[in-house]
Amino acid sequence: xxxxxxxxxxxxxxxxxxxxxxxxxxxxxxxxxxxxxxxxxxxxxxxxxxxxxxxxxxxxxxxxxxxxxxxxxxxxxxxxxxxxxxxxxxxxxxxxxxxxxxxxxxxxxxxxxxxxxxxxxxxxxxxxxxxxxxxxxxxxxxxxxxxxxxxxxxxxxxxxxxxxxxxxxxxxxxxxxxxxxxxxxxxxxxxxxxxxxxxxxxxxxxxxxxxxxxxxxxxxxxxxxxxxxxxxxxxxxxxxxxxxxxxxxxxxxxxxxxxxxxxxxxxxxxxxxxxxxxxxxxxxxxxxxxxxxxxxxxxxxxxxxxxxxxxxxxxxxxxxxxxxxxxxxxxxxxxxxxxxxxxxxxxxxxxxxxxxxxxxxxxxxxxxxxxxxxxxxxxxxxxxxxxxxxxxxxxxxxxxxxxxxxxxxxxxxxxxxxxxxxxxxxxxxxxxxxxxxxxxxxxxxxxxxxxxxxxxxxxxxxxxxxxxxxxxxxxxxxxxxxxxxxxxxxxxxxxxxxxxxxxxxxxxxxxxxxxxxxxxxxx
Amino acid sequence: xxxxxxxxxxxxxxxxxxxxxxxxxxxxxxxxxxxxxxxxxxxxxxxxxxxxxxxxxxxxxxxxxxxxxxxxxxxxxxxxxxxxxxxxxxxxxxxxxxxxxxxxxxxxxxxxxxxxxxxxxxxxxxxxxxxxxxxxxxxxxxxxxxxxxxxxxxxxxxxxxxxxxxxxxxxxxxxxxxxxxxxxxxxxxxxxxxxxxxxxxxxxxxxxxxxxxxxxxxxxxxxxxxxxxxxxxxxxxxxxxxxxxxxxxxxxxxxxxxxxxxxxxxxxxxxxxxxxxxxxxxxxxxxxxxxxxxxxxxxxxxxxxxxx
Numbered sequence: 001x002x003x004x005x006x007x008x009x010x011x012x013x014x015x016x017x018x019x020x021x022x023x024x025x026x027x028x029x030x031x032x033x034x035x036x037x038x039x040x041x042x043x044x045x046x047x048x049x050x051x052x053x054x055x056x057x058x059x060x061x062x063x064x065x066x067x068x069x070x071x072x073x074x075x076x077x078x079x080x081x082x083x084x085x086x087x088x089x090x091x092x093x094x095x096x097x098x099x100x101x102x103x104x105x106x107x108x109x110x111x112x113x114x115x116x117x118x119x120x121x122x123x124x125x126x127x128x129x130x131x132x133x134x135x136x137x138x139x140x141x142x143x144x145x146x147x148x149x150x151x152x153x154x155x156x157x158x159x160x161x162x163x164x165x166x167x168x169x170x171x172x173x174x175x176x177x178x179x180x181x182x183x184x185x186x187x188x189x190x191x192x193x194x195x196x197x198x199x200x201x202x203x204x205x206x207x208x209x210x211x212x213x214x215x216x217x218x219x220x221x222x223x224x225x226x227x228x229x230x231x232x233x234x235x236x237x238x239x240x241x242x243x244x245x246x247x248x249x250x251x252x253x254x255x256x257x258x259x260x261x262x263x264x265x266x267x268x269x270x271x272x273x274x275x276x277x278x279x280x281x282x283x284x285x286x287x288x289x290x291x292x293x294x295x296x297x298x299x300x301x302x303x304x305x306x307x308x309x310x311x312x313x314x315x316x317x318x319x320x321x322x323x324x325x326x327x328x329x330x331x332x333x334x335x336x337x338x339x340x341x342x343x344x345x346x347x348x349x350x351x352x353x354x355x356x357x358x359x360x361x362x363x364x365x366x367x368x369x370x371x372x373x374x375x376x377x378x379x380x381x382x383x384x385x386x387x388x389x390x391x392x393x394x395x396x397x398x399x400x401x402x403x404x405x406x407x408x409x410x411x412x413x414x415x416x417x418x419x420x421x422x423x424x425x426x427x428x429x430x431x432x433x434x435x436x437x438x439x440x441x442x443x444x445x446x447x448x449x450x451x452x453x454x455x456x457x458x459x460x461x462x463x464x465x466x467x468x469x470x471x472x473x474x475x476x477x478x479x480x481x482x483x484x485x486x487x488x489x490x491x492x493x494x495x496x497x498x499x500x501x502x503x504x505x506x507x508x509x510x511x512x513x514x515x516x517x518x519x520x521x522x523x
Numbered sequence: 524x525x526x527x528x529x530x531x532x533x534x535x536x537x538x539x540x541x542x543x544x545x546x547x548x549x550x551x552x553x554x555x556x557x558x559x560x561x562x563x564x565x566x567x568x569x570x571x572x573x574x575x576x577x578x579x580x581x582x583x584x585x586x587x588x589x590x591x592x593x594x595x596x597x598x599x600x601x602x603x604x605x606x607x608x609x610x611x612x613x614x615x616x617x618x619x620x621x622x623x624x625x626x627x628x629x630x631x632x633x634x635x636x637x638x639x640x641x642x643x644x645x646x647x648x649x650x651x652x653x654x655x656x657x658x659x660x661x662x663x664x665x666x667x668x669x670x671x672x673x674x675x676x677x678x679x680x681x682x683x684x685x686x687x688x689x690x691x692x693x694x695x696x697x698x699x700x701x702x703x704x705x706x707x708x709x710x711x712x713x714x715x716x717x718x719x720x721x722x723x724x725x726x727x728x729x730x731x732x733x734x735x736x737x738x739x740x741x742x743x744x745x746x747x748x749x750x751x752x753x754x755x756x757x758x759x760x761x762x763x764x765x766x767x768x769x770x771x772x773x774x775x776x777x778x779x780x781x782x783x784x785x786x787x788x789x790x791x792x793x794x795x796x797x798x799x800x801x802x803x804x805x806x807x808x809x810x811x812x813x814x815x816x817x818x819x820x821x822x823x824x825x826x827x828x829x830x831x
């Protein structure tokens with residue numbers, strides 16, 4: 001399996017980029033250990049691994065953001081030492097980051113100009129921007145301001161900016177994480193074209209089906225080491241996952257006896273103006289969620305999911321109390337704590353700074369949400385023993401790994417902190433749980449634990465609402481799925497009937513009726 | 524010794540006595556500001572609060588004859604000014620530093636206006652406890668005449684230190700100062716927490732002011748506070764938002780401020796104005812010694828507008 005890429009496939013005699021024994025040490029911790037990778041022209045090379053496997057460290061070294069502790073890089077056969085990203089760019093290495101570095105209040109052209117080192121005039125640059133975006137089928141209006149653009153369009157800016165430097169080698173960090181299935185397909189067309197032009201692409205992703213379909217070679221990292229380089233088309237998704245995790249991933253399964261009983265969370269015609277000028281207006285949102293049921297909300301980020309979460313949790317109050325009903329009680333006008341007392345629990349998307357106060361200890365964070373319904377405070381004094389017990393119970397039940405008994409929230413890894421936050425809410429046995437992006441940026445092992453916990457909670461009779469951009473996750477755990485687009489929520493459909501195509505169309509804003517009408521005309 | 528002269532011992536003794544007397548307003552204002560800043564807001568208006576506190580304490584003490592009623596009035600005045608600051612700051616897009624400066628000027632001006640008739644009369648002053656009864660030396664006795672307010676301030680510092688850690692209110696104040704989004708998501712009203720924290724901060728600063736007019740220097744005039752309120756706000760940063768360090772920093776400041784007069788009393792007069800600048804020279808020196816390029820302000824509440 002090792003280095004099984006047939007040499008005949010390579011057009012050039014030598015790789016474009018070689019890393020030899022690349023090692024990065026932080027104190028005693030090895031983020032990368034003796035990594036050898038060959039990047040060939042005219043190939044899409046996947047880089048696979050769980051969070052913390054060392055993917056970003058490796059990519060940062062290749063892009064010149066950090067220096068390796070040992071080992072070297074060879075560019076077209078010659079030793080290369082990068083002083084920084086601008087030298088990487090001048091040699092022909094481009095990168096599209098997962099988190100965009102764009103300024104909302106500047107236009108597309110201004111943003112691109114800021115990222116280029118060139119000396120050409122703004123006018124020439126704008127013309128070239130239009131040219132590049134037209135040639136590659138990445139339509140962009142240089143005069144529009146970024147805040148008006150969708151996430152997919154923002155990504156196009158980053159890609160066009162990278163392409164304007166005519167790179168020989170392009171690195172893409174999880175580019176499809178924010179795209180609808182259709183937008184992802186468009187991106188694949190562009191990548192195939194770049195490959196045909198003889199460029200090399202390093203493609204970081206954790207979507208294995210996508211990698212199998214698109215990539216010629218895959219390198220798998222685990223714990224900072226290279227596990228294997230293989231041909232992903234010859235592997236199955238399961239075998240790739242095994243290499244990434246180093247064992248079988250726990251299968252998530254639903255309990256058999258899930259009774260759907262009375263409605264526990266009802267939303268009636270909820271409309272809400274945004275409180276920030278770039279926010280989304282919620283428009284006539286209605287749904288009903290029964291006990292024992294999990295409803296998924298799909299959609300591209302920024303279509304009103306955050307605003308819906310804020311309205312449901314009580315961070316923002318609804319005009320009319322009756323628009324949100326928790327367990328038969330009108331709750332639209334109630335505060336977060338009052339809603340918690342009705343038996344609702346909320347897990348926001350942002351772990352640090354929203355779900356927890358970063359520099360405070362876990363026990364203090366547990367107290368902050370839990371005090372309403374437990375004995376952690378006595379006459380205004382904190383009962384330290386009780387808060388620590390809550391931490392211990394959550395740690396044990398959800399396998400939270402941490403260095404100390406009660407560390408600061410910010411010191412936990414993303415997956416472990418997420419397990420703690422979800423666990424903290426689930427252990428309160430909520431009647432209604434509203435959770436946003438439960439496994440965002442969480443490794444596969446922790447994600448399985450969290451998904452199973454949500455299924456178990458529903459099986460015990462609670463109503464669970466999950467917002468996620470990961471369609472596979474929604475397909476795995478939900479009973480019904482609805483899609484948010486521009487502040488509207490589609491009619492929920494049974495998960496068994498929600499094909500990726502249907503969901504993708506709804507995520508892009510077309511209704512199913514339109515699609516059927518188009519079919520009728522075509523036929 | 525027999526003639527009651529203690530020679531050069533006068534200087535450390537005077538510095539000690541001065542540390543206790545001069546430090547009290549610093550102590551109260553910095554402890555108050557410590558509470559406010561821990562909740563994520565800066566109240567620069569405490570200079571105005573201090574002077575308003577001094578004026579109202581003097582006025583009420585004069586009218587009622589009870590200095591303790593004056594102290595209470597000073598505290599209430601301070602709390603009201605704190606509420607005003609917090610109320611204005613809770614409006615959208617209002618900067619707490621700008622509001623603080625406005626309130627500093629407003630408080631000072633209002634105090635001088637309302638306090639005009641109080642310059643002449645003499646109000647009942649706060650009593651002091653005589654800890655120097657065992658000594659025959661007048662300087663020792665003078666240094667050990669300690670006001671009750673100082674003792675109360677010294678007691679508040681460890682209580683506050685402990686309350687930040689072990690009470691729910693302490694936790695809420697720290698959460699509001701660390702991450703207002705998290706506090707809001709967890710169901711707490713950050714504005715409400717900060718309103719209370721600013722009011723308590725104003726209450727303590729007002730009491731600090733009552734010490735100025737009712738004990739040391741013990742009169743009401745327009746030159747009463749020479750920027751002590753604003754210096755105390757800076758002390759909080761210097762003390763890294765730790766109430767116990769606020770106590771030590773206030774004492775060091777008070778001692779340094781007493782250096783000039785003490786040296787003058789033993790005949791060193793040449794550098795009088797320079798020695799009066801001792802607290803500020805001390806501040807600069809400590810800032811330079813403790814600064815480090817590798818470290819940002821440790822202990823700084825993340826929501827503070829100066830650290831964001």
